[in-house]
Ligand code: NAI
């Protein structure tokens with residue numbers, strides 16, 4: 001298979017971890033006989049320094065013309081201390097999502113057995129947990145009309161969803177459920193919110209086309225509780241933008257460390273694959289960042305954008321084997337990890353390769 005992959009490292013440790021993700025893709029190409037052609041593009045602080053814009057048109061065009069994007073992170077402390085800065089790295093991220101029509105954010109929450117001790121949740125509750133979130137990314141209260149009234153004494157944010165927006169992500173989630181345990185939980189607040197009632201109506205309609213998938217409906221408050229009480233009950237979780245934002249941060253704790261979690265943002269065009277973590281300037285340049293979130297993002301890329309399931313699993317199994325062999329980066333090491341088993345970014349990347 002011949003494919004064009006755009007590498008967009010961005011800022012801070014984004015540079016360090018995507019370099020490892022790319023090397024792993026190279027190894028897959030070699031092992032399975034594919035041809036991956038790479039190009040690079042700028043985003044975030046590095047793009048602002050070079051061009052004055054957080055997402056230059058040239059980068060956007062390259063994204064649109066590639067088969068998939070492996071993205072790092074954006075962000076720089078300079079802007080965190082200056083909220084008045086007009087051009088900011090995050091603008092590049094939001095523009096990318098909007099311009100590429102990335103309406104579905106997929107976050108697999110999978111705990112590798114070897115890291116059971118790294119979470120603050122009891123191992124017996126976590127063992128075997130494997131959840132795939134589908135968070136809607138371009139609608140809801142984040143994008144509705146907002147403002148102030150009563151001379152600024154009241155504020156409002158309006159949530160809107162259209163049937164079209166719900167249906168397109170629901171179909172993606174049902175398709176994914178089919179390839180997994182054939183279970184889907186749709187999360188809403190249909191006892192109170194009209195957007196949630198529409199959400200549930202549409203999901204019920206779409207469900208008719210997937211009779212082989214078992215569907216349950218949960219309210220978001222109950223889901224927040226169940227994720228911690230019994231994460232194993234969930235397989236695919238489908239939810240709106242606001243609920244998904246909150247629930248996926250909660251669920252990230254099921255997997256132990258931010259350095260382990262990958263995500264995919266998909267729409268009708270190019271898919272973007274990225275770690276959930278940011279640019280981590282506190283550890284940038286030290287060579288200690290955990291590259292596994294980027295490596296696992298590359299695995300998602302192969303699976304979702306290219307349909308290369310076997311190749312994707314080869315990466316996940318390699319990460320598992322490296323953990324089983326006792327190798328750790330500093331963020332996932334515990335008191336029992338021997339010093340010589342704690343590796344830096346490149347060294348653990350070599351082990352995975
Ligand atoms: P962060 O995710 O960059 O870091 C949080 C903490 O986790 C830090 O202590 C960091 O050292 C650690 N960490 C993160 N990834 C790690 C890895 N792979 N290996 C080992 N340790 C890791 O979040 P923070 O510090 O809140 O934000 C830093 C910058 O990143 C900010 O400018 C922020 O705006 C940006 N950001 C960008 C995101 C993106 O591009 N998608 C997402 C979140 C934050």
Ligand code: MG
Nearest residue numbers: 244245246249
């Ligand atoms: Mg969030």
